[in-house]
Amino acid sequence: MSAKKIVIFGVTGVQGSSVARALLTDTHTKFKVWGVTRNPASRSSQELDKLGVQLVKGDLEDAQSYADALKDADGVFLNVNFWAAYKGNNAEEARDTEIAQSKAAVDACKAAGVKLIVHSALESYAPTLPIPHFDAKAEVTKYIKEQGVPATFLYTSYYFTNLNSAKLEEKGDETVLQLPLPDDTQIPGFNPNQIGWFARVAFANPEEWTGKDMYACGENVRVSKIARVLSELSGRKYRTMGVSKDDFLALEGKMDKELWLNYRAFVDGHMKRDPAKSLKIVPETQDFMAWASTDKAAIEKFGLSTEYSKNQA
Numbered sequence: 286m287s288a289k290k291i292v293i294f295g296v297t298g299v300q301g302s303s304v305a306r307a308l309l310t311d312t313h314t315k316f317k318v319w320g321v322t323r324n325p326a327s328r329s330s331q332e333l334d335k336l337g338v339q340l341v342k343g344d345l346e347d348a349q350s351y352a353d354a355l356k357d358a359d360g361v362f363l364n365v366n367f368w369a370a371y372k373g374n375n376a377e378e379a380r381d382t383e384i385a386q387s388k389a390a391v392d393a394c395k396a397a398g399v400k401l402i403v404h405s406a407l408e409s410y411a412p413t414l415p416i417p418h419f420d421a422k423a424e425v426t427k428y429i430k431e432q433g434v435p436a437t438f439l440y441t442s443y444y445f446t447n448l449n450s451a452k453l454e455e456k457g458d459e460t461v462l463q464l465p466l467p468d469d470t471q472i473p474g475f476n477p478n479q480i481g482w483f484a485r486v487a488f489a490n491p492e493e494w495t496g497k498d499m500y501a502c503g504e505n506v507r508v509s510k511i512a513r514v515l516s517e518l519s520g521r522k523y524r525t526m527g528v529s530k531d532d533f534l535a536l537e538g539k540m541d542k543e544l545w546l547n548y549r550a551f552v553d554g555h556m557k558r559d560p561a562k563s564l565k566i567v568p569e570t571q572d573f574m575a576w577a578s579t580d581k582a583a584i585e586k587f588g589l590s591t592e593y594s595k596n597q598a
């Protein structure tokens with residue numbers, strides 16, 4: 286069987302590069318991996334070039350720039366980055382940019398006869414809780430379905446890696462994780478560097494996954510558990526901010542609105558994920574502790590021990 290050609294949008298990003306690596310290391314299905322980037326000379330592009338990614342200079346703002354690359358493609362990974370157009374106060378504009386760029390890419394896939402789009406998806410909680418960066422992806426899912434383009438909808442969850450940018454405050458012998466959420470808030474999260482393993486399952490088995498939803502989630506981890514695991518793995522005393530729901534609600538307007546809305550979706554329990562289902566698709570899916578004890582940046586930032594992961598090996 287000839288190798289399957291997969292084109293990745295956002296190939297230099299967290300999700301896209303994970304998909305590229307997963308496809309290039311597949312031992313069963315052979316993949317030829319193409320990646321669209323605005324800058325093939327960048328360091329991240331060059332790293333992917335060395336791994337065997339065929340780089341295409343293209344811009345989501347200009348469908349002509351990547352149209353040729355889609356010819357003969359068996360699959361496309363589509364993840365359009367809301368945050369690229371977001372300046373902190375223009376969420377609706379960034380949402381509309383993501384939708385327009387995504388729809389143009391879907392149209393180009395349809396014209397080229399692409400056999401499967403794996404769309405990096407998020408659901409909408411509107412009208413109860415409109416969140417522009419969720420609503421954009423939900424609108425694109427709707428459009429792909431309307432256009433009748435074969436697709437798998439890969440619903441993501443919170444990146445555990447976001448915590449590597451959380452502020453830490455030293456208070457006596459304790460370190461307070463600056464995550465302003467009530468302790469019992471459950472955060473559906475996953476290691477985004479594993480998203481490629483989910484996409485790979487869909488690209489390798491389109492007969493099983495076309496038209497289906499897939500969910501990537503390692504754990505619905507409580508805020509209190511995050512602090513507990515960091516303490517266990519480090520021997521240091523991590524603790525939460527201990528905020529109440531009212532404290533959290535009072536932060537509206539005082540922190541980035543998109544982030545606050547995203548947190549609100551967790552506080553109100555809108556995001557539903559079942560890690561058991563993710564484990565069935567990708568048995569290596571990491572829960573929070575497995576991620577924390579293997580992620581280089583987390584190990585460094587939080588002073589974690591890698592003994593746990595060694596014991597799991």
Ligand SMILES: NC(=O)c1ccc[n+]([C@@H]2O[C@H](COP(=O)([O-])OP(=O)(O)OC[C@H]3O[C@@H](n4cnc5c(N)ncnc54)[C@H](OP(=O)(O)O)[C@@H]3O)[C@@H](O)[C@H]2O)c1
Pocket residue numbers: 294295296297298299300301321322323324327343344345346364365366367368369407418441442443444447
């Ligand atoms: N953080 C979270 O917890 C989380 C959770 C779930 C979903 N998400 C969603 O994930 C998305 C971000 O994905 P990511 O983390 O993989 O992003 P990322 O690491 O920031 O990478 C962004 C990618 O977008 C590409 N890009 C940006 N503008 C482009 C354009 N005009 N034309 C072509 N390519 C363009 C960049 O490519 P070049 O610069 O090489 O051109 C880069 O590869 C967001 O929409 C976010 O809502 C985030």
